[in-house]
Amino acid sequence: xxxxxxxxxxxxxxxxxxxxxxxxxxxxxxxxxxxxxxxxxxxxxxxxxxxxxxxxxxxxxxxxxxxxxxxxxxxxxxxxxxxxxxxxxxxxxxxxxxxxxxxxxxxxxxxxxxxxxxxxxxxxxxxxxxxxxxxxxxxxxxxxxxxxxxxxxxxxxxxxxxxxxxxxxxxxxxxxxxxxxxxxxxxxxxxxxxxxxxxxxxxxxxxxxxxxxxxx
Numbered sequence: 505x506x507x508x509x510x511x512x513x514x515x516x517x518x519x520x521x522x523x524x525x526x527x528x529x530x531x532x533x534x535x536x537x538x539x540x541x542x543x544x545x546x547x548x549x550x551x552x553x554x555x556x557x558x559x560x561x562x563x564x565x566x567x568x569x570x571x572x573x574x575x576x577x578x579x580x581x582x583x584x585x586x587x588x589x590x591x592x593x594x595x596x597x598x599x600x601x602x603x604x605x606x607x608x609x610x611x612x613x614x615x616x617x618x619x620x621x622x623x624x625x626x627x628x629x630x631x632x633x634x635x636x637x638x639x640x641x642x643x644x645x646x647x648x649x650x651x652x653x654x655x656x657x658x659x660x661x662x663x664x665x666x667x668x669x670x671x672x673x674x675x676x677x678x679x680x681x682x683x684x685x686x687x688x689x690x691x692x693x694x695x696x697x698x699x700x701x702x703x704x705x706x707x708x709x710x711x712x713x714x715x716x717x718x719x720x
Contacts, residue, residue, distance in 0.1 A: 509614035510534040511635060513583050513621075515711075516541040517556050519566040519683045520650055522643035527567075527577060530620060536576045538612055539567060540583035546716035547587070553713045554702035557651065557693050562686065569682045582608050587716030593708060596632050605633050625709055645678045653678070654687070658698040 510530040516523055516539070530537045541563040544551045550559055558566075564579045571577045584607070585592060591600040609617075619635040621627050622642030630637035653675035676684050687694070703714040 507535050507614050507616065509612055509617040510537045511540065511608070511612070511617055511619040512537060513540045513542065513608070513619065513630075515556065515647060516563050516567070517558050517647055518650060518679060518687060519563065519570060520645045520647055520678055521680055522645035523647075524570060524680050525643060526620060526622075527571065528574075531571070531574050531577050534576075534618070535614055536578060536612075537574075539577060539579050540608060541567070541579070541581075543581060543584040544589065544713050544716065545584060545586045546713075546719075551587075551713040551715055552693075552697075553704045553715075554655075554697045554700055555648075555651075555704040555711060556713065557697045558687075558690065562690055562693075566683045566686045569686060570680055578611075580611055582610060585712070588718045589712045589716055590718050593710075595629060595708060595710070602633075605635070608635075650675050650678050654694045655698040658691070658695045662695070662698075664699070 510533070512527060512530065514523065527537060527539060541560055542556075543560045544556070552559060560581055564581075567577070567579045583604075585604070592598050592604060593601075595601055617636060619630045619637045620640060621630060621637055622640050627637045627639070653673065657675065679687065704711050705714050705717065706712075707717075
C-alpha cells in the first residue's frame with residue numbers, strides 16, 4: 505500500500521451507517537484515515553445546537569467503538585472553528601480559513617493525501633484548498649434524517665409530539681449498533697435539544713452555531 509492518507513472532514517452528528525461504510529472503505533484503501541468531526545468553540549467551550557447535538561468527545565467515542573479493530577483510523581479534533589466564526593468567511597479569501605487548513609494537516613504524517621466528500625459543492629471547496637478531493641457519490645443515509653427521527657421519538661415519549669403521521673422507519677435502523685449504544689447512554693441530550701429551537705445558521709453554504717458568529 506502506498507503511503508497515501510485519506511482525510512474525512514464531516515459533522516458526524518451522529519455517526520450513521522453511511523459514515524461507517526465510507527470510513528471502512530477508506531481504511532481498506534489508504535495508509536491512514538484521518539477523521540475530523542467538526543467542532544465549534546466559543547470562549548474555550550464547545551457550542552452545540554439542535555443541528556449539532558453531540559459533543560466532539562461523544563462523537564469520538566462513537567467512532568472509536570465502531571472502529572476499534574482498525575489501527576489506521578485516527579480521530580482528530582483539528583477541524584475546529586473558534587468564535588467569532590465570521591473570521592472564516594468568505595471562504596478562500598479569509599486568512600483564518602487557510603490557517604484552519606494548516607491546522608487540519610498538522611497531524612497528518614503522510615506527504616501525500618486525498619480528501620473525501622460525496623457533495624459536489626464541498627468537493628469544489630476542498631479542491632480550492634488543495635486538499636485533493638476524490639470523486640465519490642453521496643450515500644443515502646443522512647445524519648439530519650437520523651436526528652429528525654430521534655427528536656420525534658423523544659418528543660413522543662414526553663407526550664409532546666406534534667406529528668400527525670407515524671413512520672415505520674426507526675433511527676436505530678440507520679445507525680450502527682455500537683453507535684446506538686452510545687446515543688442511548690446520551691439520550692438526555694436528545695431530550696434536551698428536541699424541546700429547543702435550532703440556533704444554527706447557514707452562511708455561504710456553511711452551517712455555524714448562531715451563538716458565536718460575530719462575538720467571542
